[in-house]
Amino acid sequence: MTVLLKKIESIEDRESFIPHAEIEQLLEETKNPDTKQVQEIVEKSLQKERLTPRETATLLNAEKPEQIEIIFQAARKLKEEIYGKRIVLFAPLYIGNHCINNCSYCGFRIENSQVIRKTLSEEELEAELYALTSKGHKRLIVVFGEHPMYSPQFIARTIEKIYSFKNGNGEIRRVNVNAAPQTIEGYRIIKEVGIGTFQIFQETYHLLTYKKYHPKGPKASYMYRLFGLDRAMLAGIDDVGIGALFGLYDWKFEVMGLMYHTKHLEERFGVGPHTISFPRIEPAVNTPLAHRPPNPVSDEQFKRLIAIIRLSVPYTGMILTARESPDIRREGLKLGVSQIDAGSSIGVGSYSSQDPEIVKKSQFILGDTRSLDEVMRELAENGYIPSFCTACYRAGRTGQHFMEFAIPGFVKEFCTPNALLTFKEYLLDYASEETRKVGERLIQSELERMPQERRKVVEKLLQRLEAGERDVRL
Numbered sequence: 001m002t003v004l005l006k007k008i009e010s011i012e013d014r015e016s017f018i019p020h021a022e023i024e025q026l027l028e029e030t031k032n033p034d035t036k037q038v039q040e041i042v043e044k045s046l047q048k049e050r051l052t053p054r055e056t057a058t059l060l061n062a063e064k065p066e067q068i069e070i071i072f073q074a075a076r077k078l079k080e081e082i083y084g085k086r087i088v089l090f091a092p093l094y095i096g097n098h099c100i101n102n103c104s105y106c107g108f109r110i111e112n113s114q115v116i117r118k119t120l121s122e123e124e125l126e127a128e129l130y131a132l133t134s135k136g137h138k139r140l141i142v143v144f145g146e147h148p149m150y151s152p153q154f155i156a157r158t159i160e161k162i163y164s165f166k167n168g169n170g171e172i173r174r175v176n177v178n179a180a181p182q183t184i185e186g187y188r189i190i191k192e193v194g195i196g197t198f199q200i201f202q203e204t205y206h207l208l209t210y211k212k213y214h215p216k217g218p219k220a221s222y223m224y225r226l227f228g229l230d231r232a233m234l235a236g237i238d239d240v241g242i243g244a245l246f247g248l249y250d251w252k253f254e255v256m257g258l259m260y261h262t263k264h265l266e267e268r269f270g271v272g273p274h275t276i277s278f279p280r281i282e283p284a285v286n287t288p289l290a291h292r293p294p295n296p297v298s299d300e301q302f303k304r305l306i307a308i309i310r311l312s313v314p315y316t317g318m319i320l321t322a323r324e325s326p327d328i329r330r331e332g333l334k335l336g337v338s339q340i341d342a343g344s345s346i347g348v349g350s351y352s353s354q355d356p357e358i359v360k361k362s363q364f365i366l367g368d369t370r371s372l373d374e375v376m377r378e379l380a381e382n383g384y385i386p387s388f389c390t391a392c393y394r395a396g397r398t399g400q401h402f403m404e405f406a407i408p409g410f411v412k413e414f415c416t417p418n419a420l421l422t423f424k425e426y427l428l429d430y431a432s433e434e435t436r437k438v439g440e441r442l443i444q445s446e447l448e449r450m451p452q453e454r455r456k457v458v459e460k461l462l463q464r465l466e467a468g469e470r471d472v473r474l
């Protein structure tokens with residue numbers, strides 16, 4: 001077995017853009033950095049430059065408390081400077097949990113006899129959309145297991161139905177996708193219906209670990225998955241999200257894997273990932289590995305990796321989901337996270353029905369079960385602007401993150417006003433009384449901080465919303 005794995009490693013590693021030996025060497029060579037070195041690297045990040053793998057490795061090896069504090073402070077500063085105070089909100093929508101893979105950590109794996117298999121029917125999808133839009137959601141990530149029934153045509157039809165759904169003022173304006181890697185032709189079919197981000201997580205970038213925990217099905221091929229987003233790009237989808245599942249292998253290696261993946265996409269396609277995700281393994285029904293991950297990541301390490309990813313790739317959106325507890329999510333927001341889900345339910349069909357068996361239809365168990373309204377209120381109380389903005393995507397301004405990043409003043413000119421407009425829509429249509437009060441105060445204080453000219457424009461748009469118009473944006 002070991003000989004076989006070695007052979008696979010040498011074949012695949014040679015072709016891979018994840019140079020295992022180089023990563024290990026960098027992590028070895030940069031041990032015990034001095035504080036001056038750490039300071040110099042974070043200065044480079046603060047100039048909004050992507051770090052080199054060696055620099056990221058150095059930050060990963062910065063273990064002294066004062067060094068960690070330098071990293072945390074810089075991450076907070078960079079986050080504020082680039083992204084302002086906006087936090088993008090979305091909800092995951094599980095379409096089906098049939099799966100032909102057998103990923104050891106996943107509740108949906110084919111050999112998990114305790115999971116209840118389900119795919120939403122057309123009526124059930126509508127019921128889910130009704131429930132989601134009634135709460136105020138505007139942005140979804142749709143999730144599919146890997147199964148022939150979830151063909152590109154099926155995925156495309158599902159997305160079309162979602163976009164055509166209306167519920168009073170409620171509608172879904174952006175659908176991101178988390179599904180199996182596709183062929184180029186498959187991606188083209190999905191692209192046709194207008195998707196947001198296509199997300200594929202490599203789970204672990206470490207080849208032998210990958211082989212160990214993905215023993216069966218198409219996902220057993222490390223390389224097919226690794227190049228999954230290259231094929232998406234070749235099919236014309238230039239908005240992709242990468243991710244690693246923390247807990248399978250050494251966390252420092254996984255961060256390096258994410259950096260090499262980013263570098264590869266930048267070098268090959270001239271555009272890096274739109275988002276980076278970094279979920280930790282969470283318990284799932286009848287899934288021992290998920291209860292005892294082989295390489296658990298502590299909260300302290302987790303905060304460090306968030307800050308280091310923020311500093312290493314300043315332009316990329318960072319997603320932290322409701323897998324994590326509210327406390328960790330609060331910390332993550334300060335250190336670099338720019339997108340979170342809220343009011344999430346991850347069983348198939350679980351937004352629209354109170355199902356006592358929900359855990360058996362879920363991929364894992366959530367850590368933050370607060371409602372959308374509660375999360376919106378807390379964000380506003382803490383000075384963040386909750387945003388459902390989809391303006392750039394719908395105006396055909398793809399690569400939005402690059403605009404935010406590259407065009408001076410873009411965030412202030414467009415993103416912050418658009419965030420306020422979508423927040424106002426939420427306050428008018430869906431918020432509780434308490435959230436409305438907190439939200440209106442936030443909008444007012446943001447208006448007061450704007451230059452006179454911009455303030456006038458935004459106030460007019462807010463008035464149009466109050467008069468009943470919707471989907472008003474810059």
Ligand code: SF4
Nearest residue numbers: 099101103106108109
């Ligand atoms: S992680 Fe994805 S591919 Fe693997 S078993 Fe779960 S649903 Fe299937």
